[in-house]
Amino acid sequence: MSTVAPIANALTAGKLPRYTPAWVLLGSAIIITGIALLMGNPSIPGIVVVTAVLFVVLVYLLSLVVEGSRKAKDRLMTSLVTLAFLLALVPLISVAATTIGLGLARFDLEFFTTSMRNVTDAGGGALHAIVGTLLITLATAIISIPIGILTAIYLVEYGRGKLAKWITFMVDIMIGIPSIVAGLFAYALFALIFGPGIRLGIAGSIALSLLMIPVVVRSTEEMLKLVPNELREASLALGVPKYLTIIKVVLPTSLAGIVTGSLLAVARVIGETAPLLIVAGFTQSMNYNLFSDRMMSLPLFVYSSYSQQGADPQQFLDRAWTGALTLILIVMALNLLGRLIARIFSPKLSR
Amino acid sequence: MSKRIEVRDLNVYYSKFRAVEGVSLTIEPRSITAFIGPSGCGKSTFLRTLNRMHEVIPGARVEGEVLIDGDDLYGPGVDPVLVRRQVGMVFQRPNPFPTMSIKENVLAGVKLNNRRISKSDADDLVEKSLRGANLWNEVKDRLDRPGSGLSGGQQQRLCIARAIAVSPDILLMDEPCSALDPISTLAIEDLMEELKKEYTIVIVTHNMQQASRVSDKTAFFNIAGTGQPGKLIEYDDTNTIFTQPNVQATEDYVSGRFG
Ligand SMILES: Nc1ncnc2c1ncn2[C@@H]1O[C@H](COP(=O)(O)OP(=O)(O)O)[C@@H](O)[C@H]1O
Ligand SMILES: [Mg+2]
Numbered sequence: 216m217s218t219v220a221p222i223a224n225a226l227t228a229g230k231l232p233r234y235t236p237a238w239v240l241l242g243s244a245i246i247i248t249g250i251a252l253l254m255g256n257p258s259i260p261g262i263v264v265v266t267a268v269l270f271v272v273l274v275y276l277l278s279l280v281v282e283g284s285r286k287a288k289d290r291l292m293t294s295l296v297t298l299a300f301l302l303a304l305v306p307l308i309s310v311a312a313t314t315i316g317l318g319l320a321r322f323d324l325e326f327f328t329t330s331m332r333n334v335t336d337a338g339g340g341a342l343h344a345i346v347g348t349l350l351i352t353l354a355t356a357i358i359s360i361p362i363g364i365l366t367a368i369y370l371v372e373y374g375r376g377k378l379a380k381w382i383t384f385m386v387d388i389m390i391g392i393p394s395i396v397a398g399l400f401a402y403a404l405f406a407l408i409f410g411p412g413i414r415l416g417i418a419g420s421i422a423l424s425l426l427m428i429p430v431v432v433r434s435t436e437e438m439l440k441l442v443p444n445e446l447r448e449a450s451l452a453l454g455v456p457k458y459l460t461i462i463k464v465v466l467p468t469s470l471a472g473i474v475t476g477s478l479l480a481v482a483r484v485i486g487e488t489a490p491l492l493i494v495a496g497f498t499q500s501m502n503y504n505l506f507s508d509r510m511m512s513l514p515l516f517v518y519s520s521y522s523q524q525g526a527d528p529q530q531f532l533d534r535a536w537t538g539a540l541t542l543i544l545i546v547m548a549l550n551l552l553g554r555l556i557a558r559i560f561s562p563k564l565s566r
Numbered sequence: 567m568s569k570r571i572e573v574r575d576l577n578v579y580y581s582k583f584r585a586v587e588g589v590s591l592t593i594e595p596r597s598i599t600a601f602i603g604p605s606g607c608g609k610s611t612f613l614r615t616l617n618r619m620h621e622v623i624p625g626a627r628v629e630g631e632v633l634i635d636g637d638d639l640y641g642p643g644v645d646p647v648l649v650r651r652q653v654g655m656v657f658q659r660p661n662p663f664p665t666m667s668i669k670e671n672v673l674a675g676v677k678l679n680n681r682r683i684s685k686s687d688a689d690d691l692v693e694k695s696l697r698g699a700n701l702w703n704e705v706k707d708r709l710d711r712p713g714s715g716l717s718g719g720q721q722q723r724l725c726i727a728r729a730i731a732v733s734p735d736i737l738l739m740d741e742p743c744s745a746l747d748p749i750s751t752l753a754i755e756d757l758m759e760e761l762k763k764e765y766t767i768v769i770v771t772h773n774m775q776q777a778s779r780v781s782d783k784t785a786f787f788n789i790a791g792t793g794q795p796g797k798l799i800e801y802d803d804t805n806t807i808f809t810q811p812n813v814q815a816t817e818d819y820v821s822g823r824f825g
Contacts, residue, residue, distance in 0.1 A: 375624055445661040449725070452619055453675040453732055454651030463678045467665045 229281045236274055236290075243269040267298055311543075318540030321533040327541075331499040336527045341538050343501045344516035347416060348545070350505055351495060351512055352485050354420035355427055360477050362424075363431025370432070371439040372461055389429035397425040398490025405494065414496030416510035422490035427480050434476025438469040471557035478553035482546045488514040513542045568595035568766045569635045569652070569735040571616060576630035577795075578611050578620060585611045587795035589630075591785060598758055598767045600777035600804065603787035603819070608796030609770045610658075610740050612787070616768065617653035617738060618646040634736070651675075654734035658741040660721035662713035662728070669709040671724055672696060675732035691731055699727035700757050719750025726757065730765070737761060739769040743776065755780050774820055778808050786816045 247266045251257040271294045279287040330343035366386070370379055401422035405413045442465050450460040466473070496509030497519060520535035571593040578586040586608040593599045601609045614620040615628050618639060632639040639649050662671045672692045676683050683691070692709065696702040701723040705716070713724050722742055729737060739758075743751040751773075758767055758780050771777050777784055784807040786800045800807060800816045811817045818824050 443661070445657060445659060446663060448619065448622065448657065449661045449663070449728075450674070450678060451622060452617065452650055452655035452657075453678065453728065454647055454649075455675070455678040456647050459678055459680065464663060464665075468663075 228283060228286075231278060231281050235277065236270075236294075239273050239277065240266075240270050243273060271295065271298070314536060314540045314543060317533070317536035319537075321537040322540065326534070326537055330501045332501070334499070335525055337530050339530075339534065341513065341516050341534065341541065343498065344511040344513045344538065345541060345545075346501065346503060347495070347510040348485060348513040348542070350503070351416050351419045351423065351491070351510060352481060354417060354505055355423040355484055356477070356481055358420060358424045359427035359431055359480070363428045363477070363480075364435050364473065366428070366432045367435035367439055368461060368466075371436055372457070372465070386429045386432050389425065390433065392425060394422075394426055394487050395489040395493070397422045398493040400425065401490065401494045414494060414509045415507065416495050416502070416505035419491045419495030419510065419512070420505065422494050423484040423487055426487065426490075427484045430480040430483055431477055434480065435469075435473050438472035438476060439465060441472065442468045467560075471561040474556045474560065475553045478549050478556075482549055485546060485549075486514050486542060488512075488518055491515055492518075513538055513545075517542070568764060570595050571736065571766065571768075572631075572633040572636075573616075574631040574633070576612070576615065576628065576632065578608065578615055579627050579629075580611075580623065581625035583793075584795040586615075586787075587797050589798045591798060591801050593766060593768060593783070595766050596762060596764075597782040598762050598769060598780050600781035600784045601768065601770045601787060602772070602774070602777050602784060603796070603799075604789070604824070605772075606792070606796075607787040607789045609787055611796070613738050613740055613768060613770055614655075616736070617655055618644075618649045619655060621646065651732055652734050653736040653738060654729035654732065656722070656725050656729055656737065656739040656742050659745055660718055660725050662716075662721050662724050664712070664714050666713060667710045668705050668713045668716070668724060671713040672727050672731050674728055695727040695731040696724075698730050698757075698761070699723040700753055700760075701727055717750070719746045719753065722746060722750065722754065723757070726754070726761075730761070734765065736766045736768070739767065741770050741772060744772060751776070774808075774822075778804055784808070786811075786813075786819060788815055788819070 243266045244262075247262050247269060248257070251262050271291065274294055275287055275291045278290045282290075325338055326340040327345070328342055329338070329340035331339045331341075332343075366382065370382060373379075374382065401418045402413075404421065405415065405418045446464055446468060447460055450464045451457065455463070491512045492515055495512060495515075497515060498509040498511050502508050502510045517535045517538040520531045520538060524531040573589055573591050573593075576586065576589045577584060589612060601613065603609055611620065616632060616639075620626050620628060628640060630640070634649075634652065638644070663674060666674065669688075669692050670677065672695050673683070673688055676688070676691070693702060693706075696705065701720060704720060705711075705724075713721065716724060722745070726737075726742075743754055746754070755776065758769070761767060769777075769781065781804045783802065784804045785798055786807060787796050788799045789796045800811055800813045802811070807816060808820050811820065
């Protein structure tokens, strides 16, 4: 067959080849590096920043000439969003890399099986702090999640009028409480009951609950609002009482979101330092009992290792980094757990 | 069992706004009654007062009497939950429970009420209800699959199966076919013909042919203008409404001259 001239199509428009942005990026990098070398002071962050700017401008201009202004704007926005994303990744990756790099030095069995009792320099571990953090956080979750979820159910399903407005207002205020104030509140409360100087793990839980409850209320509220009203009506129309409708239709439908929200709230409080410093106290020894004596926690372990270095500072710094790494790992594990639970409980999808 | 509905001088409000004014009518057992009328004239609102679903909306209230075989739904001490067990409802958009399988959806009325039911009774009830909703043959091999995986028409029939599984006396349907294709619509119309033997059926529809095909009696509602309450204009045998209505507005509406 002979070749036929392409039929003119009124819908065509100019289009840059697919890999143009990649080539432009490479070109800008080479040019900028070259200029920097010529000028004699190549600093890598500087090169990266200027390259990024040049790339954004070049792609925009190229696209403007070849593809027209709508596509050019699209490319400009795509570049900017991508850059913003990369920028946001920088601190994340930097923190992860630093913590892993410095934390691995003491990431050993001893760290996870011993406390700091009678340790002055080398050795020692954070078992007391890990146990303390887990116990205090567990108690916090046990206090906060039921209160938070029940409050949210009241607000979404029952609350009308003044009381609901006031509760919403109070939750807003609670979200803004500085954590140190929560700690002072718990301390004042326990000091009134047990006398001044009291330090208990459970007091830490109470302080953290003040911070966690509003977060749980908020996230659960949002999840409950996402449940379509039609499902509630379908259930009510079957002659199911309202409370059973909530327990058996509304909650299961939003369970995945509620679980995820609650775990995020846990992640929010697990790294709190200030309130625990005040009410849970500081100790070098194991304590498995929330209701008696001081209880250590991981954030506090990191803080005290750093702030009270002994004769051989490196030992203390290593322990601090490993403590931080452990805390990050615990939060990550919680997030993974949340995703798993969300997947198990999320509404059955089609197919 | 099938029951008679008598409505006496019913006014329906959303807070201060009167949406429906002065409706009185009697619906016979074992019949299909169609509500027709332009959008916003209060058909859904009125329908929802027949099983006390109206009051689920904050600020909504009702004045007047609705008698079901002589018992006033709005009398003192009446439990809306008991009313709704006798008067089932199918909604405009199919709304199977997304967390439940087909089987669990059919059993929802039983299970959600924490009533115990033996496995064999449950299987019988599922089969009977799904057969009643003309859905059994299509889903009998996948009863444990999610209800949301069915087509729109199948989902709507699943919702009908769910409604008849609690054996109500009356079945209210609010535009049950408006989101469905013609084939599914026919399937549901055939089904109504069947269900009529056991239930009193009230259906809201925007489809004149559907009203004339399936219903025994037809009620025409209308509004004077936006912000005005909807009123019952004419209520008669379907045949009369569609061939020789008494009111000019009815004739205009059924012949397609407005609305
Ligand atoms: N939830 C509601 N709150 C306030 N007004 C409503 C609500 N639902 C419906 N209405 C009003 O009531 C009137 C009747 O509505 P509706 O019963 O849905 O009409 P139809 O079903 O005949 O189209 C309309 O004016 C509508 O705006
Ligand atoms: Mg309607």
